[in-house]
Amino acid sequence: MTVKxxxxxxxVTEDLAAALRFWRDALGLPLDHTAEVAAExxxxxxxxxxxxxxxxxxxAAAGSGVARYLAKRGPGLHHICLEVEDIEATLARLAAHGVQLIDETPRTGDDGKRYAFVHPxxxxxxxxxxxxxxx
Amino acid sequence: MTVKxxxxxxxVTEDLAAALRFWRDALGLPLDHTAEVAAExxxxxxxxxxxxxxxxxxxAAAGSGVARYLAKRGPGLHHICLEVEDIEATLARLAAHGVQLIDETPRTGDDGKRYAFVHPxxxxxxxxxxxxxxx
Structure with a gap:
């Protein structure tokens, strides 16, 4: 199967500390880590x-993609991320089905993972x- | 941990067949089953x-909760469902943290699962x- x-x-939240009061403190999810992703x-x-x-x-900055999303849609669900076996094969398959891609070739993160977005x-x-x- | x-x-989609063309045909997710949930x-x-x-x-009906959501927000992400060990303990913990619940006690599905919604x-x-x- 393609998707693993x-x-x-x-x-998306306006306030990470307030969001943690629900997801961590009330619901009981463990916090693995926090980070600032400069590129995003x-x-x-x-x-x-x-x-x-x-x-x-x-x-982390006014005018960023996430800030614009928040201004337009309000806080809530933003995206889902699916882990695939072979991202280039998946992107090729999507393109062959006429799916519009934000990233036609994968980007590479600091940690070596490769990632790409599909257009909503x-x-x-x-x-x-x-x-x-x-x- | 509470959440398993x-x-x-x-x-949410206006057209299940069109959505399947993306999620099943293009992305390659297997279709386990389709069903009509009369209660919802x-x-x-x-x-x-x-x-x-x-x-x-x-x-499946105009005026249903999902139809109203679709009219207001458009197609896209609707909710996430977390499996917990003990739903009554989780609801009590959420209430103790001042979290507003849609269902203060769990409902029971046809298949015996117990479920409840937290207010967004x-x-x-x-x-x-x-x-x-x-x-």
Missing amino acids: AVNHIAI EVKVAVLPAGASAVELLEP KSAGGVLVELYQLPR | AVNHIAI EVKVAVLPAGASAVELLEP KSAGGVLVELYQLPR
Whole structure:
């Protein structure tokens, strides 16, 4: 199968500390780590949930993609990230089905993972991120 | 830990057949089954993704909760469902933290699972469903 796992579910918030009071303190998810991702102008908190994770995103700069999303849609679900076996094969398969891609070739993160976004227009309004993790 | 897994991610669509062309045909998720859930006035398609699943929802009646959501927000991510060990303990813990619940006591599905919804006002704009599966 192409898709191996739901790697994470990303949620946009205006206030990471307030979001942690629900997801960590009230619901009991463990906080794995927080980080600031300069390339995306975002502060992130990662909370594992079984084989997947909840990823909380707070804009780190006005005008960033996540800040614009928050202004337009309000806080809530932002995207889902699916881990695939072979990201280039998956992108080729999607393109062959006429799916519009935000990233036609994968980007590479600091940690070696390769990732790409599918355009929500082609995914029923859902922003879908694909990951291929390093072996 | 309270939360065992992300049971599913629910996505609202106007057209289940069109949504399946992306999630099943292009992305390659297997279709486990489709069903009509009379109590929720919704048609459902369940596509496993690793230990979790993508659940596509099409309103089966005008005026249903999902139809109203679709009219207001458009197609896209609808809710996430977390599987917990003990749903009553989880609901009590949430209430003790001042979290607003849609269901203060769990409902029971045809298949014996117990479920409840947390109000998105208390969960940063995210509709959160909790499941406790039968043993």
